[in-house]
Amino acid sequence: MAVVSPSETANKSRSDLIAYATLSLMSIFCAVPFFWVLLASFDGNAQLFLHWPQQWTFANYVKVFTKEDGAKWLFNSLFVVGSATLLVMVLAGLGGYALSRTRAWWKLPFLYAILLIRVLPPTALVVPLYKFLLTLNNAEAAVLRPIFGSYARDIMRWTGFIDGYLGLILVLATMQLPLALWIMKTFFDGLPRDYEEAALMDGATLIQRIRRVLIPLALPGLAAAGLFAFMSAWGDFLLPLIFLSSPELQTLPLGLFRAFLRINEIDYGLLTALAFIYLLPAVVAFGFARRFLVQTFSGGVKG
Amino acid sequence: MARNSHEKRAERQWLLILLPSLVLLLAFVIYPAVYSIYLSFTNEALTGAAALRPRFVGFRNYVRLFNDAKFWNSLFVTFVFVIGSAVIGQFLLGLISAIALRRPIRFRRVFSSIILLPNAAPEVVAGFMWISMLAGGDNATLTRIVSFFGVTPADWLQVFPLSMIIIVNIWRGIATAMILLTAGLSTIPAEIYEAARMDGATPSQMFRRITLPLMMPTILLYMLISAVSTIAVFGLVYALTRGGPGGATEVVSIYIYNQSFTAFQLGYGAAVAVVALVISLILGIAYVRAMKVEV
């Protein structure tokens, strides 16, 4: 508080007022688009444009799960993104630790590679990735079909690379891996080695050290990495678009997108209800991730 | 360097732990990137004569690229998109927010939560929310706001498509800018501003001669990061305009998608992809060098 003269006090309040005004305008700009999704989803007669509902109803939400395949889409999204997030947390948790503690020659190249991978636009990778996964898929089918016959198709739904859960989960996880590895590496860098060294002196093996010492300490970092991976994978639209085709596997963004493309009358109430359902987990995750935001990004600034 | 057997064993353990991640990254990122380059030299396609017997065609795709007006258009559109939203829009609004939030006012958490919210919305939802804002005919929210101020409205997404996607991307990206710039601002010790006060600096002098110069590294880093991630934007623009009308918003990622999955020209699409990869890598290398990675 560096206030002295009366005129300076006045200046300070004026600056504060400007800050209030600016932030309010900014907040309005940021919040307004959300209103439509919120209001129209409870609107019995929802329109494309924003208007105050005449009749409030839950019918849209019910319709999402009954008339449309909302339940299926929700399950698929949760399953795929959840699995990918778990996979990322495990790989990045261990990998970040290894990356932090190793002093090998390949450490720096690996780190540079991670940073460079992060800048590659996914759309540029999708085509060759598709061809590659197609090859893998055909190979898998060639192996499974002789053994399982007609059941092979059902199995491939789960283990297939194209139009199969496994492929999408692996690719989604891989896309989140660079950032997650970086977060965990930076996190472990900041963790003093004292704990591990004490455990080492007590005679603990690597696995014991990881289980009893590292994991409890690493939880905040894992939470941050997991939340960011989740939010990013949850919003991913391109990968499901390319790699899924059968209706049983469709995820929320695809369902939402296709619902918007109906040629005949678009049910905006249904659409916004679906959008809200899709929006909710992301916002909830964001709420938890908030306190990690500054640390992660300033860690990113410092390296 | 690891010397004794204990250390060597530890190093082998680290490598082993990282192996799965390495395999995934190699298989699903590095290999496709390299394969892209190979593809770009072929005439692969999903339909037509070439689908059955793809041939190596050398630089033909790149020559075609060079002469393709739509390709240059997508580069131009992407360039304007990046400059408009990342370099100018998000940066300015993010900076203003970051500075305003440093003042000791109430409701800071509420304000910052709301400003960060657009970033939490998935791309597709964000796109649709803005379609409601922009394309509802006479009742579109933006139209109503603008008419309130006496300005003649228009069919926004049709008449000003590029400006609109820039605005939407700004809306979505203020969060990143604000967070990075806030982190940068907080590295400047408060005592420096007190010393400047004793030296007689006005707030604007403090900003111009102390804050801005000291923030330069952060700002540079921010520019590189946001440029790279803006080049990669796909879903948001696709949901809003699908790249139209008439290619007015066909950013390079949409152009690649259209060429590969709509026109099924995999070889040609790969060539465009390679160009995008190279541009991103150049920015990425600048970013890595500016980052001064700590081992």
Add this chain to the structure above:
Amino acid sequence: MINLRNVRKFYGALEVIKGVDITVEDGEFAVFVGPSGCGKSTLLRMIAGLEGIDEGDLVLDGKRINDVPPDKRGIAMVFQSYALYPHMTVAENIGFSLSLKKVPETEIRRQVEGVAEILQLTDYLDRRPAALSGGQRQRVAIGRAIIKKPSLILFDEPLSNLDSALRVQMRAELQRLHRELKATVVFVTHDQVEAMTMADRIVVLNKGLVAQEGAPMSLYHQPQNEFVATFIGSPKMNVIPVTATRTSAGALHLDSPIGLLLDLADANGAVPQGEAKLGIRPEHLKIAPEGQGHFTAEVVIVERLGVETYMTVGSGQQPIVVRAEGDIGVRPGDRVSLTADPAACLLFDSAGRVIRPATA
């Protein structure tokens, strides 16, 4: 000359400066010293204008400056971390205040070079702070202060960040500069050694109040309360609980649980009988021949420094530190007989007020 008159400051409901009166004369090197939280830095910042004054007056050369902005008070400040602008060269740092006022480049250059010469910074003018040592950075901070030709220079614990060897060197430097510039200085520190060695006038602060102010030696020999007596001087003054009774000869007979028996002259008879505390500095206790001292105790710790020896005698609740010249052959476990110099003894009442000052 700078005056603080009944200055108070509140943080919300908490009063942190509780009515302080201080005067610093022109050309004086005044040191504000006290334990953490005593308010010394707050007072300094109030003088600088970085914190507001809630009640009372701050008067500089006859003018009340409570409401004058910091840069217009004619006061300069050297911060604890020096707060040098990291992206500017030494020359730019020093000349910053002038460049803000749009003084012509040539004039800035001339003044900066003048200041640099006084501070021996001429060879470093084009360097950035990161390329300077701690001592050099401090000189740049001082340069930035004196170029403004201030009536008063404030120092906020500038030596705390330096290692001990550098600290001793910088203490000498600062005193030399003070004499050369003939500036009025207010220097804040928590280290009483710095205060004792550098100050013309010491102001001891405790919990937002002035405990005592005066010249270093007068604080040392004539402390006005137990706080100042034990704060100034290292090792600390010994404080021994005693019971005082009047003897028939009009003197005070002191009796303490550790077996100390001592008679003090008390000409005025002003000291009440009863519980009190005896204050005696380590150097005023001497080893006496067997059985002839005021009390005996067992030596617990011996610290031999060559030029002097410190012994801690007695144990448990009442360890007493004794200083002896040179290197004596005392070992832990020895029992020694000690005398206290009666003239150097102080008596405190239970509230810490001095009831019998030293008469030495």
